[in-house]
Amino acid sequence: MWLKAWHLIGMVTWFAGLFYLPRLYVYHAMSDDQASIDRFKIMERKLFFGITTPGGIFTLVFGFWMLHDYAWAAFGSHLWLHIKLGLIALLVVYHIYCGKLLFDFKHDRNTRSHVWYRWFNELPVLLLIAIVLLAVLKPV
Template sequence: MYQIVLSVHVIAIISWMAGILYLLRLLVYHRMETEKVVKDRFELMEYRLYRYITNPAMIVALIFGIWMLVLNSFLLSQPWMHVKLTAAVLLIGVTHYAKAMMKKFKRGEMPKTEKYFRVLNEIPTLLMIIIVIMVIVRPF
């Protein structure tokens, strides 16, 4: 049972990461754009990506991640797991922040700069690196 739960969790994480990385890249391009027709296209792409891939994948990853912790509660006593969970919470925050930026674009606001969005785009990658190292290496 645990292996199935773990497999679904990993699949959901891959989908979530693909979604958030692409969504943040779309926000970079959206911020650079000046033509209304193209901006409208970005809004639609961002909405569909968030609604149908990124957010559902995040929810499935969380449900199955919690399920794994219920099945193996001893993991909560491991320091590396606390670091991993902290990084996961930050990744959730980045995902919700991306949604907030989408809403600002939809309202016609131009939040932040292109450079800001380029830097923001790297944060999920850094969090993913931390998570993978914690889970595979278990340094402490």
């Protein structure tokens, strides 16, 4: 149960960052004064490297540890687990892309509008719903 507890703590932390970081990008994309732009750069960097990335690492380490300890023997027979791991892979790609966007903002190379970031912000919500439903219901 300790592994599951640490996995869930990491997951909540990771998703908190993935929900808030694109929201900061929305406001950053709308900013036109240098003080706000500089403030968002600091906030985005601290959130990505201080909260979101460590949360993602905790989630993945403890999740794969649980997979190794408890589910590896039955891995081939659980389609829901394959789907969940595929969605987690998409989440990791999303996280990495958020890091790419962070560096674009850092170097003043953002080309996207605040509206695009508002839509971009919805993807982790959909992934969270699907991943949690798969983990709890194990439907397939």
